[in-house]
Amino acid sequence: MGKQGSPRSPRPELSLGTKDYQIRSLESLPSNDPSIGRRYSGGDNNWKTKVVLLGGLKNEYGKLGSKGVYVGKRHTWFRKHIGSIAFMFALICFLFLLDSFMMSIFDSINVQNGSTSSKSSGLTYAKEDKTTYSKEEKPPVQMYGRLLNLASNALAEKEFKQEKSNFWEEQYQKASVWKPCADKKDSESLGKPDKSNGYLMVSANGGLNQQRVAICNAVALASLLNATLVLPRFLYSNVWKDPSQFGDIYQEKYFMKIMKDDVNIIKELPSHLKSLDIEAIGSLITDSDIVKEAKPSDYLQKVLPLLLRNGVVHFLGFGNRLGFDPMPFQLQRLRCKCNFHALKFVPKIQQVGSLLIKRIRKYDFAQSMLDKQLLGDFMPSSASKMNDPTRRPSRYLALHLRFEVDMIAYSLCEFGGGEDEKRELKAYRESHFPLLIERLKNSKPISPSELRKLGRCPLTPEEAALVLTGLGFKRGTHIYLAGSHMHGGESRMYPFTSLYPNLVTKETLLTASELAPFRNFSSQMAALDFIACATSDVFAMTDSGSQLSSLVSGFRTYYGGGHAPNLRPNKKRLAAILSENSTIGWNSFEDRVRKMIEEGQRVRIRGFGRSIYRQPRCPECMCKS
Numbered sequence: 122m123g124k125q126g127s128p129r130s131p132r133p134e135l136s137l138g139t140k141d142y143q144i145r146s147l148e149s150l151p152s153n154d155p156s157i158g159r160r161y162s163g164g165d166n167n168w169k170t171k172v173v174l175l176g177g178l179k180n181e182y183g184k185l186g187s188k189g190v191y192v193g194k195r196h197t198w199f200r201k202h203i204g205s206i207a208f209m210f211a212l213i214c215f216l217f218l219l220d221s222f223m224m225s226i227f228d229s230i231n232v233q234n235g236s237t238s239s240k241s242s243g244l245t246y247a248k249e250d251k252t253t254y255s256k257e258e259k260p261p262v263q264m265y266g267r268l269l270n271l272a273s274n275a276l277a278e279k280e281f282k283q284e285k286s287n288f289w290e291e292q293y294q295k296a297s298v299w300k301p302c303a304d305k306k307d308s309e310s311l312g313k314p315d316k317s318n319g320y321l322m323v324s325a326n327g328g329l330n331q332q333r334v335a336i337c338n339a340v341a342l343a344s345l346l347n348a349t350l351v352l353p354r355f356l357y358s359n360v361w362k363d364p365s366q367f368g369d370i371y372q373e374k375y376f377m378k379i380m381k382d383d384v385n386i387i388k389e390l391p392s393h394l395k396s397l398d399i400e401a402i403g404s405l406i407t408d409s410d411i412v413k414e415a416k417p418s419d420y421l422q423k424v425l426p427l428l429l430r431n432g433v434v435h436f437l438g439f440g441n442r443l444g445f446d447p448m449p450f451q452l453q454r455l456r457c458k459c460n461f462h463a464l465k466f467v468p469k470i471q472q473v474g475s476l477l478i479k480r481i482r483k484y485d486f487a488q489s490m491l492d493k494q495l496l497g498d499f500m501p502s503s504a505s506k507m508n509d510p511t512r513r514p515s516r517y518l519a520l521h522l523r524f525e526v527d528m529i530a531y532s533l534c535e536f537g538g539g540e541d542e543k544r545e546l547k548a549y550r551e552s553h554f555p556l557l558i559e560r561l562k563n564s565k566p567i568s569p570s571e572l573r574k575l576g577r578c579p580l581t582p583e584e585a586a587l588v589l590t591g592l593g594f595k596r597g598t599h600i601y602l603a604g605s606h607m608h609g610g611e612s613r614m615y616p617f618t619s620l621y622p623n624l625v626t627k628e629t630l631l632t633a634s635e636l637a638p639f640r641n642f643s644s645q646m647a648a649l650d651f652i653a654c655a656t657s658d659v660f661a662m663t664d665s666g667s668q669l670s671s672l673v674s675g676f677r678t679y680y681g682g683g684h685a686p687n688l689r690p691n692k693k694r695l696a697a698i699l700s701e702n703s704t705i706g707w708n709s710f711e712d713r714v715r716k717m718i719e720e721g722q723r724v725r726i727r728g729f730g731r732s733i734y735r736q737p738r739c740p741e742c743m744c745k746s
Contacts, residue, residue: 261615264537264583265699269616271707272590276620279595286593288686288718289516289659295724297683302744303457303737304379311451313385314347319428320390321348322399322435326356328363329370329644329651330668331440334734336367337459338443339436340384341452345417346425348434349385352377355644356438363643370644372465379463383455394433404431407438414444417452446730450741453733457742460672460734461679465497466648473635474652475499480630481601481653482514490680495652517599518589519657521650521673523579523664526608527553533561534578535569538609574700576693580663582607583616584699588690589661590620591714599623601657603650603669627653661688671735679737689721 263269291297321343325335336353343350352367367373377386389395399405404427411419420443428434436442445453466474475496488500529536530549536542551558572578580588589598600621607613618624627649628636639645647669654660654673662670670689677685694717698710727739737743 259609259612262536262538262542262581262583262609262612263616264581265587265702268587268699268702268705268710269583269620271710272587272620275590275707275711276596279593280597284593286595288592288594288688288715291681291683291686292719292722293724294683296678296681298745299678299683299724299738299743300746301461301679301742303454303679303742304462305744306382309451310383311344311455312382316347317349317385318347318425319349319432319434320351320387320394321346321428322351322390322433323353323439324356324435324437325353326358326438326440328358328361328668329647330672332644333460333464333672334441334668335439336371336464337456337734339439340380340459340463341448341455342420342443343384343386344455345420345449345452346428348428349387351390352386352388361643363641363645365642365644368467369642370467370470370648372467375465376463380459383458390433397431397433399431399433399435402431403427404434406434406436408440408442411436411442413441415442416444417448444730445733453739453741456733457679457737461494461676461737461742466495466652468497468499469638470645470648470652471495471497471499473631473639474649475501476635477627477630477649477653478656481517481599481625489656489684490682491656491677491685494676494680495655515599516658517601518594518659518661519601519603519654520585520589521603521654521660521662521664521667521670522582522585522607523604523662523667523670524582524607524609524613525604528664529579529608530554531557532572532578533567533569534572536578536581536609542609573696574693576691576696578692578696580690580692580695582614584695585661585663586617586620587699587710588688588695588714588718591711592688592718593711593715594621596621597623599625601653602626603654659686659688663690665689671732675732675735675737679743686722688718691717691721 321339323335323339325332325339327335332353332355339350339353342348352373355363355366357364367376373388380386406424406427411423424434465471478492478496479501492500526546526549530546531554538545567575569578598621600623602624603626627646639649651669651673654669655676660673660677662674664670665674674687674689677687695714698705698713698717725736725738727733727736733739733742
C-alpha cells in the first residue's frame with residue numbers, strides 16, 4: 122500500500138449528499154496548475170528585478186557625477202545612448218503590460234471553467250443516512266501518490282501519440298463465435314403443463330437488479346412446479362425507498378407474450394383466493410425457509426407439497442433462492458429467455474435512455490443489437506447521419522464505481538482516510554450492521570492490510586483511475602459514471618478527475634425536468650444507468666460481484682457480437698501490484714495491469730455454479746456459429 126498524499130489547500134465549501142458535486146479538471150484549478158503559479162510569482166519577481174536594475178543604473182551614474190572630471194563624459198554618454206535607454210524602458214513597460222494581459226486571460230478562463238462545471242455538475246455523494254457532510258471540506262485522499270504522478274506523466278506523453286488503447290475492442294476473436302439463441306424453439310421445450318398445480322406468488326426484495334434476477338428465477342420455478350405465475354411484485358425497501366412495481370419498470374404485456382408458450386402468467390391472483398390468509402395456512406415462504414441458491418430438488422421436496430395442498434404459495438423476499446447448478450437444461454434456458462428477451466423497459470425509460478446515450482455520444486449513434494434490445498422504438502433516426510456523413514459519434518467508457526459508504530464500512534478495510542475515516546466507518550457499522558458487530562466479537566479479526574491482500578476491499582476511485590491509465594485510455598476519454606452516491610465526495614474523486622476530467626453522469630447530461638419523473642424512484646434511475654452501461658463502447662467495473670455489473674456484462678456478452686468488451690479487475694492481483702507503489706516502474710505497472718484484464722476477458726464457457734445472467738456463453742443460452 123502506498124503512502125497517503127500530502128494534504129492540499131482547502132477548497133470551497135461543499136455539501137455532499139444534497140448538493141451537486143462539481144467535476145473539476147486540473148486546468149480549472151489555478152492552485153494546481155504549475156504554469157499559472159509560475160506566472161503569478163514570476164511576474165512579481167521580474168518587476169522587482171527591473172526596478173533594481175533601474176535603481177542600480179541611477180546610483181552608478183550618481184557616483185560618476187560626484188567627480189567633476191567625469192561630468193562632461195556622462196552627458197556625452199547619455200546623448201550617445203539615449204535611444205538605447207528609451208528602447209529598454211519601452212521594452213520593460215511592454216513586457217509588464219503583456220504579463221498583466223496574460224494573467225487576466227488565464228483568470229477569465231478559470232472563471233469560465235468554474236462556472237461551466239457548476240452549471241453542468243450533477244454528481245452527488247452520500248454519507249451515512251444520506252445526510253450532508255460537515256462544512257469543513259476535506260483535502261484530497263491519495264493512497265498512491267507516486268503512481269499517480271507516473272500516471273499523469275504517462276497520460277501527458279500519450280497526448281502526442283496517435284496510438285490508441287487496445288481495450289476499446291474485444292481481445293479475443295472467439296467472442297464473436299457465440300450468438301444469442303435462448304428464444305429458439307425446439308422440440309425438447311417443456312411447454313406449459315396441461316393442468317396447473319396452483320398459483321405461485323413472488324414478492325421480490327432489493328433493487329432493480331436483484332428484482333430482475335428474482336423474476337427470472339420465478340419463471341424457472343413456476344415451470345419446475347407446474348404452477349401458474351402471478352406477475353411478481355416488488356417489496357418496498359427502507360434502503361431503496363422506491364414504490365415502483367413491475368409495470369412501472371417493465372412492459373407487462375410484452376413479458377407475458379414472450380413467455381406464454383412456456384409458463385402460464387396472470388396479473389393478479391383469482392378473486393376466490395384473495396381472501397385467503399396465506400401465512401395462516403402455511404403457504405408463506407420466507408428466505409429463512411429456503412437456503413440460498415437452493416437446488417430444484419429442495420423445491421420439489423418442501424414447496425410442491427404445500428402447493429398441491431393449498432393451491433397457492435407466496436415467496437417473500439426470494440433473494441438468490443435458486444442456484445445455477447445442477448439445473449435441467451430447459452429450465453436454465455427459460456431463465457435466459459426471461460432475462461435477455463422478455464424483460465423490456467417501459468417506453469418512458471427507453472425514451473429518456475435514448476436521449477441520455479445521444480448526449481453522451483454527442484451525435485446520433487450506430488444502431489447495434491444492444492441498442493435495439495434496450496431502446497426499442499426509441500432508436501435514433503439515421504437520417505441526420507446520412508445528411509452529414511462527416512459527423513461521428515463519440516466513443517465512451519462506462520464505469521460502475523462501487524464506493525458507497527455501506528459497502529466500504531461492511532468490508533472492514535481501510536482506505537487511506539486516516540483516523541477520522543476509521544471512526545466514521547466504525548460508527549456506521551455499529552449503527553447499520555449490528556449482526557456484523559456481534560459476529561466480530563466472536564471471531565478472530567483479520568487486519569485491513571490482510572483483507573486487501575485477499576482482494577476483499579472495494580476499489581477506490583484512485584485505484585480505478587490507475588487501472589484505466591495502465592490500460593492506455595487517454596486523458597480525454599469520455600467516461601460515464603454509473604450511480605452517483607460516492608463516499609468521501611470531492612476529496613475521494615479528485616485523484617480520478619485529475620487524470621480523467623471528462624466525467625459525466627445522468628444528472629449532468631439530463632435536465633432537471635427530464636429527470637423529474639424518475640427522482641423518487643431509485644430503480645427507474647438505475648434502469649437509466651443499466652442502459653448507459655450496456656450500450657457503451659467499453660464497460661468497466663470495480664466490483665464484479667455486484668448485480669448491476671453482473672447483469673450488464675452478461676447482457677453485453679449476449680448481444681455484443683464480440684464487440685462489447687468488459688473490463689473486470691482481479692482485486693487480489695491488483696492489490697499485489699499496488700503494494701509495490703513505492704518501487705514499481707510505470708512500464709511494469711502497465712504490463713501487469715494489462716495481463717490482469719486480458720485474463721478476465723478470455724472466452725470461456727460458463728463454469729459449474731456460475732451465474733447464467735453474468736456468463737451466458739453456454740449451450741442453454743447461446744449457440745456457437
